[in-house]
Amino acid sequence: MDETGQPPKIGALDIFLAFAQISISGFGGVLFWAHRVLVEQRRWLSDREFVDLLALGQLLPGPNVFNLSIMIGDRHAGLRGVFAAMAGFMGVPFLIVIGIAMLYQRYEALPLVQSGLSGMSAVAVGLLIANGIKMAMVLPRHWRPWLFGLLAFAGVGALRWPLIGVLAVLAPLAVATSWRRGR
């Protein structure tokens, strides 16, 4: 809000810059920066709105913060805003990551690069497991959700079945179960 009490107009360029900032700052994850930039610095969203939009983003396929960026772009500047959000959030990191890929291709064979990458991989796997554990902390203490999680892990991870088949069976069952219990 400025002094006249009017909310400031948020244009496509602002949206591009905000999401480029979030995206590039996001070493090892962007959620922290999304909150910092959108809620604390630019005040485009309240805390409550942020959580609501994020929950919505989690329901939709794809990266959660990316979905959030699309919603905010659309809300403030329509389709232009959507493209601005996309270009900021994905476009800039796209170029950076390609630059890294070129370096990788050139130096991949060097022993030092190899050993550094193997250390990084070991950590990256650990971060992924930690991510899964944190998500699991909020599950209800009941065997049913754990069973669905275990079946998903076994089918896709251990048995390497195609995801589409596993989800086609598990997802409707899981949603129906939680729907019946939630009522």
Added chain:
Amino acid sequence: MERADILALFLHFLMLSSMAIGGTQTVMPDMHRFVVDAHGWITGKQFADAYALAQAAPGPNVMYVTLVGWQVAGWMGAVATTLALIIPSTVFTLMFARVSARNPDAPLGRAIRRGLAPIAIGLTLASAWILVRSVNHDWRGYLATVLTVVIATRTGINPLWLILAGALAGMAGLV
């Protein structure tokens, strides 16, 4: 790489990202299955490298999808997998946001979220499993992984520091 292969890559990733509820790490096992096991376009090691590099790079972690595309087919592959990643996400979000953005706590939405959460967790751990199997670590690699899990779940440390420590430990021959 043939044009038909790039189209196949694009279409498969398009289908996967339409199903990526709970984050893009949930479809990683199937991406791996498609490009490494089914087609042999890249090795499991290259796949794991792409994932590790994307974690270290500035930008969202999902950029590993772009890197996998790049490793399979250069610029064309990178563009194909990146577009496949963002198109379904954007379309679904716009449709959903315009229809019912006001009510994320509607009973059906809640049932879907709660029902799918454990599956997303199972798939996230499946992704970790696939990555572990792709890199030939000895016990020191596993120790680094376990240490990371402990530190990352117990502290709020920025993950980048851990990745940097991993790279240094690797270069020093510790991992």
